Amino acid sequence: VYPRILDERSTSGxxxxxxxxxxxxxxxxxxxxxxxxxxxxxxKDLHEVETIDTSHIQQTIFHDTHYxxxxxxxxxxxxxxxxxxxxxxxxxxxxPQGERSTDGQMLHAIFQVPTIKENFTEARQDILHLGMxxxxxxxxxxxxxxxxxxxxxxxxxxxxxxxxxxxxxHQRSYKKNEELISYLAVMMNAVSLRYLDMMNPxxxxxxxxVTRAKDHDFGRNNGGEIEAAEMLxxxxxxxxxxxxPGNFDVVYLLTGLDMIRFSxxxxxxxxxxRAKMSTACxxxxxxx
Numbered sequence: 434v435y436p437r438i439l440d441e442r443s444t445s446g447x448x449x450x451x452x453x454x455x456x457x458x459x460x461x462x463x464x465x466x467x468x469x470x471x472x473x474x475x476x477k478d479l480h481e482v483e484t485i486d487t488s489h490i491q492q493t494i495f496h497d498t499h500y501x502x503x504x505x506x507x508x509x510x511x512x513x514x515x516x517x518x519x520x521x522x523x524x525x526x527x528x529p530q531g532e533r534s535t536d537g538q539m540l541h542a543i544f545q546v547p548t549i550k551e552n553f554t555e556a557r558q559d560i561l562h563l564g565m566x567x568x569x570x571x572x573x574x575x576x577x578x579x580x581x582x583x584x585x586x587x588x589x590x591x592x593x594x595x596x597x598x599x600x601x602x603h604q605r606s607y608k609k610n611e612e613l614i615s616y617l618a619v620m621m622n623a624v625s626l627r628y629l630d631m632m633n634p635x636x637x638x639x640x641x642x643v644t645r646a647k648d649h650d651f652g653r654n655n656g657g658e659i660e661a662a663e664m665l666x667x668x669x670x671x672x673x674x675x676x677x678p679g680n681f682d683v684v685y686l687l688t689g690l691d692m693i694r695f696s697x698x699x700x701x702x703x704x705x706x707r708a709k710m711s712t713a714c715x716x717x718x719x720x721x
Contacts, residue, residue, distance in 0.1 A: 460495035596642035602689025
C-alpha cells in the first residue's frame, strides 16, 4: 500500500491518513513522552545517562480512537512513512527498498499478527500462589497489600510514569536510540488507548526513562527462552542496586527472548507478560 495524507490540520496537528480503500485513519497527536527523557546506555564498560529532548519525536506519534491505532508518521521530501499498530491484529511498516508509486510515494506493508489470548485471572492466581510464603512476594519484597498508594487516591487523573528497559536481545533491533524511543512511544500509546474509557481516576501513561541494556542478563538464556519469574526477580535485583535513575511509578522490562514458565514440572510457552498486581508507585512496581 501507499499511504496518503488527505487532510492536515496545522492548528491541531491532526491528520487524515488513507491506508487502503477500506481503512482511513483520523489521527490525533499523542502525548506519551516526557519532554526531557532520561536515556541510559549500559554495558560492561559503560553506564551513560543523558537527557533527550523528545519534541521532534512527539511530533510524529499519533492515535486513532476508532481503530485504536498507534502509529508514527514521518513526512520527508514529500513522502510519507508510517509505522506501527493499525488495530488489534494489523500492523504497518515502510519498505524503503520497494517500488515507488508514480508520484514517488514509499511502499508499505500491512501484515497480520496473532491475537494474544489474555487470561489475567489465571496469571494472578499463579503469581499469588507462588508469592505469598512468609509474607514476601516472589521478588523478595515485604508484602503489604493494605498500604495506600497516595498519588492515586482522591484524584481525577493519574499519569503513570514509566521507565522501560530494553534488554540486550531486544535492543539489538534498533541501531539508533531515537528508533528505540519511537518504538516504545508507539507501544505505550497503544496501551494508553485501552484505558480511554476508564474514569475515577482517568489513567494515562508517560514514558519518562529508557534503558538500553546491552549486555546485562536478567535471567538465564536457555536456547532463546527465559523463565518469567526468574527474569522478574532479576529485574527486582537490578532496581534494588540503584541502576535505574530518575523518578517513576513502574519499571517495565522488554525482552527479545521467549518467556516461559513451569507448572507442576511442565514447561508452558507463550507467556505474554508477568507483573505483581496493585504495585504501581511501590518498590514492587515491576513488569515484563
